Amino acid sequence: MRIIKTREEIREAVRAMKAQGFRIGLVPTMGFLHEGHLSLVRRSRGRTDKTVVSIFVNPTQFGPGEDFNDYPRDLEKDCERLRKEGVDIVFAPDAEEIYPPDHATYVEVTGLQDKLCGGARPGHFRGVCTIVLKLFHLVDPDRAFFGQKDAQQAVILQKMTRELDCDIEIEVCPIIREVGGLAMSSRNIYLNPEQRSAALCLRRSLLAAENLIDQGEMVAGKIQAEMERIIREENSARIDYIAVVDYFSLEPLSSLDTPSALIALAVHIGRVRLIDNTIVYPKEIIK
Amino acid sequence: MRIIKTREEIREAVRAMKAQGFRIGLVPTMGFLHEGHLSLVRRSRGRTDKTVVSIFVNPTQFGPGEDFNDYPRDLEKDCERLRKEGVDIVFAPDAEEIYPPDHATYVEVTGLQDKLCGGARPGHFRGVCTIVLKLFHLVDPDRAFFGQKDAQQAVILQKMTRELDCDIEIEVCPIIREVGGLAMSSRNIYLNPEQRSAALCLRRSLLAAENLIDQGEMVAGKIQAEMERIIREENSARIDYIAVVDYFSLEPLSSLDTPSALIALAVHIGRVRLIDNTIVYPKEIIK
Secondary structure: OEEEOOHHHHHHHHHHHHHOOOOEEEEEEOOOOOHHHHHHHHHHHHHOOEEEEEEOOOHHHOOOOOOOOOOOOOHHHHHHHHHHOOOOEEEOOOHHHHOOOOOOEEEEEOOHHHOOHHHHOOOHHHHHHHHHHHHHHHHOOOEEEEEOOOHHHHHHHHHHHHHOOOOOEEEEEOOOEOOOOOEOOHHHHHOOHHHHHHOHHHHHHHHHHHHHHHOOOOEHHHHHHHHHHHHHOOOOEEEEEEEEEEOOOOOEOOEOOOOOEEEEEEEEEOOEEEEEEEEEOHHHOOO | OEEEOOHHHHHHHHHHHHHOOOOEEEEEEOOOOOHHHHHHHHHHHHHOOEEEEEEOOOHHHOOOOOOOOOOOOOHHHHHHHHHHOOOOEEEOOOHHHHOOOOOOEEEEEOOHHHOOHHHHOOOHHHHHHHHHHHHHHHHOOOEEEEEOOOHHHHHHHHHHHHHOOOOOEEEEEOOOEOOOOOEOOHHHHHOOHHHHHHOHHHHHHHHHHHHHHHOOOOEHHHHHHHHHHHHHOOOOEEEEEEEEEEOOOOOEOOEOOOOOEEEEEEEEEOOEEEEEEEEEOHHHOOO
8 A cells, every 4th residue: 555645646656557447436534534434445445446545634624713733633543444444545645735825726516515514614615625626636536435424515526526527426425323323423532421422312313303204204394393302402412503405405495395305413512513414215205 | 520519429539539649639719719719729739639629608707797698609610710720629518518507616716816807807717717627627638728818817727727736738828919919809800990990009008018118117107107198098998907917926016026927908999898918027137
C-alpha cells in the first residue's frame, strides 16, 4: 500500500494504474476510520480493481466555531487498518497541498445545500462539493463510495456529479451501527458513557417512525411528533431538526405521498451533534 | 467532421479517440464564428491531434434583460467554416441536453467574478465557469483554448482549472482585430456603420495607454484619464468601466508597480456593450 501526500504523485500513480486497464474506486474520508468507512472500502474492493482511500480533514467544510481543530486524527492507525483491508493507495495530503492561500473556487448545489444540516452549518456542503470534485479530478475514479449516514451529502453529491457531467458512478452504502444501534461516526469518540447511552434515542426514534409507517401512518407531522416525543425523553438531548422530506428534493412532505422519503434528524447530545436517518419507500408498502 | 448533439455521443466519440492515443483540443464557443474563433481552432489543430469545437449559447451566463434570445446564431454556416478548418467534431447540444429543468449546481471563482465585467453582469462568470467545467467533463480535453479578448474570463478559468485540479492546459490566444482595430466579436454584427466607426475608440484608448506607458507613465489614474478623454470624444459612447488592474488578482492598481497589468474597458456604443483590453509588462520596460 502506497501512502501519497502530493497531487502530482497521486495523478501519476492513477495514470499508471489506468494505463494497465484497472478500474479505480475512490473512498473519500476525513480519517479516524471506523467500520462504516471500512464497509465502503470493502465495497470498493469488490466493485473495482484498485482502491484509493483519501484521508483529509477538509477545512472548507467546517464553519467558524466548529470542531476543525479538534476533529480526531490518527493517520498511523488508519493506514494500518487500510493495509489490512488490501487498499492500494492512501492519499493523505496536507491542507496546504490542497488549498493555496488564495483559494477562491467553489462548487455548490444551490437549494439542496441550505436544507436540513445546511441550516445549522452554512457553507458546509459547498466545502464538501468542492473537495469531492477536486478529489474526482485528482484520482479520476470510475466509482466513488459514500455512506448513507450522511444522507444529505449523498443526495447533493449525486446531483453534483450528474449536473456537472462527471463520468463517475456514485455508490451510497448502508449505515453501519454499533451494538445498540448508534450510527458509526468519528465524532462518537466525543461521547462519555452516559451520553453514548442517551445517543441511542436517535435510532429509537427512527425505528418508531418506521413502525408507524408500517402500520399505515402517512401524515408526516404525526411521525415527527412521535420522534420528537422519544428524543425529549432524554434530558441531555437537544433537537436541531427532525425532518420528513422527499429523498431527492429534500422538500418537506406533509404526507408520505412520494416514491422515496428521507426521515432524518440531527440532535445535540451535550456538545456533540449527531445525525442519523432512514429512507422509506411508502409507495411500495403493500396495503 | 462529425456534428454531435448529445452528451452520450460526445463521451463515446472522445473515448474512442483517446483509446487511439490522440490528444484532444477543445475550443468552447457560443457560435456565430469569426476569425477570432478560427484562430483558436487553428491553434488547437497545431497543438493537439483532434479538435472538438463546442457551439452552445449558454443560458446561465446571460442575465435577465441581456441578449440571450437575440444572440446571433448560424449553426450551418459555422459548421461549414469549421469543416474547412479541418475540425474533427462539432459538439452543438440543445439547452435541454445540457441543463435539466431543476439544474442547481454551479461553480464560481469568488472575488474575481465580481470585478470588472462582473459588476454589470452579476452571475455571468458563474455561468461561464459552470458550462466550461461541464464541457471539460464531457470532452475530457488535454488542452482548451480561449481568447484574450475575454480577459477576465481567461483569468477566472485559469484559476478555476488550477484550483479544482483539472488536468487540462488552458491556452489564452491573442485578440484578433478587424481592419481599423475593432476586436472581433459576434456582437459586432449589432453595430451600424456609424457605431462601428465610433467603436474604434476602444482600441484607440488602449493604444494611447500603451504609448503613455512606453514613455514611462506609471500612474494608473493618468492612464485612465487619458483613455476616458479619448472615449468621451465619441458622443455615442457610454463608459461602463476603464480599469488598470493586476493581471492575476484583477485588483485595481494605483501605480503600474506589478509584473503584469491588465488594462481593460467596457463601453456601450448605442445598445451594444463592447469590451477590449491589453496586457502590459511594466517591469520589463527598459528605462
